[in-house]
Amino acid sequence: xxxxxxxxxxxxxxxxxxxxxxMIRHFVFTFNRLFGEQKLYYQDIMDNEVPxxxxxxxxxxxxxxxxxILERLVSSDYPVERLEIxxxxxxxxxxxxxxxxxxxxxxxxxxxxxxxxxxxxxGKAHSLNDAxxxxxxxxxxxxxxxxxxxxxxxxxxxxxxxxPEVGAVMGRVLVENCATNMLTMMLELERSGGYxxxxxxxxxxxxxxxxxxxVGAYRKEAVLKMGGFDPQVLAEDTELTYKMYLxxxxxxxxxxxxxxxxxxxxxxxxxxxxxxxxxGHNQVMFRYLVPLLTSRYLNFKQKLxxxxxxxxxxxxxxxxxxxxxxxxxxxxxxxxxxxxxxxxIFVVSLGAFGNFAPFFQIxxxxxxxxxxxxxxxxxxxxxxxxxxxxxxxxGFWDAVKDVFRKAEPYWEKTKRHQRGANHA
Amino acid sequence: xHSVDMLIWQYAIxxxxxxxxxxxxxxxxVWDKEGYAPLPVNxxxxxxxxxxxxxxxxYFTDAYDIDVxxxxxxxxxxxLGTLEVLGPVFEKNVYREMVxxxxxxxxxxETKFEREVVARDEVVFGDHCYARVIKTGKKLILGEENCIxxxxxxxxxxxxxxxxxxxxxxxxxxxxxxxxxxxxxxxAYPILTSHTxxxxxxxxxxxxxxxxxxxxxxxxxxxxxxxxxxxxNSILFRSMVTQGDLKMERGAKVFGNIKVxxxxxxxxxCFVDGNIIAEGSITIGENCFIAGDLFSRESIEIASYSQIxxxxxxxxxxxxxxxxxxxxxxxxNYLLTDEVGEVG
Numbered sequence: 150x151x152x153x154x155x156x157x158x159x160x161x162x163x164x165x166x167x168x169x170x171x172m173i174r175h176f177v178f179t180f181n182r183l184f185g186e187q188k189l190y191y192q193d194i195m196d197n198e199v200p201x202x203x204x205x206x207x208x209x210x211x212x213x214x215x216x217x218i219l220e221r222l223v224s225s226d227y228p229v230e231r232l233e234i235x236x237x238x239x240x241x242x243x244x245x246x247x248x249x250x251x252x253x254x255x256x257x258x259x260x261x262x263x264x265x266x267x268x269x270x271x272g273k274a275h276s277l278n279d280a281x282x283x284x285x286x287x288x289x290x291x292x293x294x295x296x297x298x299x300x301x302x303x304x305x306x307x308x309x310x311x312x313p314e315v316g317a318v319m320g321r322v323l324v325e326n327c328a329t330n331m332l333t334m335m336l337e338l339e340r341s342g343g344y345x346x347x348x349x350x351x352x353x354x355x356x357x358x359x360x361x362x363x364v365g366a367y368r369k370e371a372v373l374k375m376g377g378f379d380p381q382v383l384a385e386d387t388e389l390t391y392k393m394y395l396x397x398x399x400x401x402x403x404x405x406x407x408x409x410x411x412x413x414x415x416x417x418x419x420x421x422x423x424x425x426x427x428x429g430h431n432q433v434m435f436r437y438l439v440p441l442l443t444s445r446y447l448n449f450k451q452k453l454x455x456x457x458x459x460x461x462x463x464x465x466x467x468x469x470x471x472x473x474x475x476x477x478x479x480x481x482x483x484x485x486x487x488x489x490x491x492x493x494i495f496v497v498s499l500g501a502f503g504n505f506a507p508f509f510q511i512x513x514x515x516x517x518x519x520x521x522x523x524x525x526x527x528x529x530x531x532x533x534x535x536x537x538x539x540x541x542x543x544g545f546w547d548a549v550k551d552v553f554r555k556a557e558p559y560w561e562k563t564k565r566h567q568r569g570a571n572h573a
Numbered sequence: 574x575h576s577v578d579m580l581i582w583q584y585a586i587x588x589x590x591x592x593x594x595x596x597x598x599x600x601x602x603v604w605d606k607e608g609y610a611p612l613p614v615n616x617x618x619x620x621x622x623x624x625x626x627x628x629x630x631x632y633f634t635d636a637y638d639i640d641v642x643x644x645x646x647x648x649x650x651x652x653l654g655t656l657e658v659l660g661p662v663f664e665k666n667v668y669r670e671m672v673x674x675x676x677x678x679x680x681x682x683e684t685k686f687e688r689e690v691v692a693r694d695e696v697v698f699g700d701h702c703y704a705r706v707i708k709t710g711k712k713l714i715l716g717e718e719n720c721i722x723x724x725x726x727x728x729x730x731x732x733x734x735x736x737x738x739x740x741x742x743x744x745x746x747x748x749x750x751x752x753x754x755x756x757x758x759x760x761a762y763p764i765l766t767s768h769t770x771x772x773x774x775x776x777x778x779x780x781x782x783x784x785x786x787x788x789x790x791x792x793x794x795x796x797x798x799x800x801x802x803x804x805x806n807s808i809l810f811r812s813m814v815t816q817g818d819l820k821m822e823r824g825a826k827v828f829g830n831i832k833v834x835x836x837x838x839x840x841x842x843c844f845v846d847g848n849i850i851a852e853g854s855i856t857i858g859e860n861c862f863i864a865g866d867l868f869s870r871e872s873i874e875i876a877s878y879s880q881i882x883x884x885x886x887x888x889x890x891x892x893x894x895x896x897x898x899x900x901x902x903x904x905x906n907y908l909l910t911d912e913v914g915e916v917g
Binding site for chain 1: 607608617795813886
């Protein structure tokens with residue numbers, strides 16, 4: 150029994166140390182964003198010698214939003230002779246195909262790609278891999294179907310590849326339907342923390358900015374050499390980030406390449422989404438933890454940041470066990486040290502994990518964005534955090550099961566609402 | 574009541590208060606939904622170095638009917654205030670209202686315009702003039718030690734005299750900058766320091782002389798040394814990334830892009846058929862030719878008789894900190910610094 154008590158206490162102490170490390174990391178990010186030197190992205194370069202770009206939009210039953218994104222893309226200011234748009238119809242059963250064909254008939258640079266054969270396996274990774282095979286562009290830009298790319302965004306993303314060391318570029322995502330309800334507004338606040346502070350600070354400090362899978366671009370040759378996207382991994386974006394760095398490439402973050410997206414409008418959809426993200430992210434962790442630590446291309450601070458980034462979707466599960474340990478210690482009456490720590494663990498954890506962006510980071514990000522009134526919702530993140538702890542933990546267990554499972558994982562697409570029509 | 578029970582009650586009440594208090598602004602926010610609007614993204618935004626001037630043009634033509642503007646007239650606008658239309662004679666030293674010049678004009682030295690100067694025709698400013706904004710429909714000539722606080726834009730060529738400050742300047746024609754001119758952002762076709770400079774280096778000639786497609790290695794060359802030197806007259810046919818500084822000795826040529834995670838220094842007569850991107854500073858020696866962009870997260874210094882870009886393609890010189898241009902250089906077509914740029 151004494152051994153068990155010792156192990157529980159040791160676990161708690163180690164866990165608190167890890168959480169404190171995360172909090173220091175995010176404090177450094179926030180401080181850097183507010184007072185540090187900001188790294189210039191390449192958007193100020195004006196150069197009319199631009200690379201050939203292929204825009205790929207994976208679509209499965211996207212009739213609500215397909216027309217809207219294609220309309221936005223055909224009005225892009227990128228030279229038409231250096232651009233092709235490939236909407237990938239991935240076994241749609243609604244009017245997506247007709248909408249795509251309508252645009253293909255009107256614009257020569259819209260080249261539809263229909264994946265309708267039963268032999269063509271569904272899924273974003275398969276869609277991207279197949280589309281890359283027919284893509285003529287040296288740079289691939291990816292948008293999800295519910296996004297609203299501004300006219301200049303393809304140029305802003307593509308210009309980053311003037312740097313021969315850049316393998317992928319990530320733009321900034323803004324929640325377009327944030328005014329819908331309290332949940333969407335909270336998601337926008339936390340997105341702001343994630344991009345305006347977290348991503349920009351990681352870029353400033355030459356750490357590991359993350360490629361996010363949409364509103365992003367990458368070098369086709371580099372990705373093909375790395376074997377394309379693995380359909381077994383749900384977070385193909387996180388996987389690409391690590392693959393890039395492990396092969397000597399860098400990811401650039403373009404904070405001013407902004408694009409609207411739709412976020413889930415109810416808690417159930419959000420739960421599914423966060424569970425899927427956690428599952429995919431942890432799949433990447435299982436696969437790339439050792440290569441990350443042994444990479445010859447990364448320096449110590451990049452390895453540390455990569456480690457903390459890859460580990461982040463495991464933290465809620467560890468926290469769950471932390472709380473469980475505290476409760477056991479409390480119930481058996483062995484609380485001399487732990488009683489104080491129990492309180493500390495809660496305060497530190499909540500501070501550090503109001504969905505992976507601490508409260509001060511969300512505050513700073515929205516202050517920079519000039520949106521301070523909505524910050525009144527911040528106390529709600531204390532409850533949001535419990536919600537995330539549950540679903541992220543479930544996602545972690547899904548990933549553990551995936552290790553032993555050979556079949557490709559199935560995931561449910563997030564429901565669309567076509568709020569973008571308001572802006573169009 | 575037992576003291577332990579009291580303690581529990583106090584804790585319970587304290588907990589409830591601590592939970593309820595932060596929820597007051599939450600309830601208010603959920604109720605009034607203030608600040609919920611999405612952050613504005615201009616879906617029509619497209620990069621244009623003359624965007625400020627074009628925007629101003631739209632405001633100006635909306636506010637005033639310029640077809641009927643004759644010297645001596647004063648016109649009011651709710652948007653832009655009073656517009657004073659001037660003739661060939663400038664009677665005052667200081668003009669406090671916006672000024673419109675319908676005809677070719679010569680502005681006397683030491684004239685001060687506290688607001689915008691809009692001209693339909695060519696304008697010549699004497700020495701020591703001051704203006705907030707100058708927008709001309711034709712050529713613009715600024716004398717020595719002029720100070721333009723915000724920006725200048727001309728449809729024709731721009732000539733800027735010694736020791737003037739122009740902040741932002743744009744033209745679809747040429748821009749000539751004399752010694753001592755300071756700036757923040759320039760766009761012209763091309764930007765020339767000292768108008769005695771009149772030559773164009775031929776990219777095609779150099780390519781024909783050296784370049785054979787089969788010789789180009791598509792793989793990146795990674796160099797992990799602290800300092801790497803490309804020796805005199807050496808030629809590299811691939812793009813490169815260095816983890817430290819890079820030095821190119823006299824006459825060295827690179828057919829490819831260069832990324833330097835340190836400082837990069839080019840001696841005289843070097844040639845790069847690609848972009849130079851540096852985390853540190855970039856120093857370009859005399860008579861160099863860079864056919865691509867220069868981008869530095871520190872500062873850029875370019876020596877005389879060098880050329881950046883070609884007349885066929887718009888290229889940029891972008892630095893986070895200082896840009897220092899010697900006399901007799903040509904830049905096609907864009908130049909920007911977050912701090913200050915200087916000729917001389």
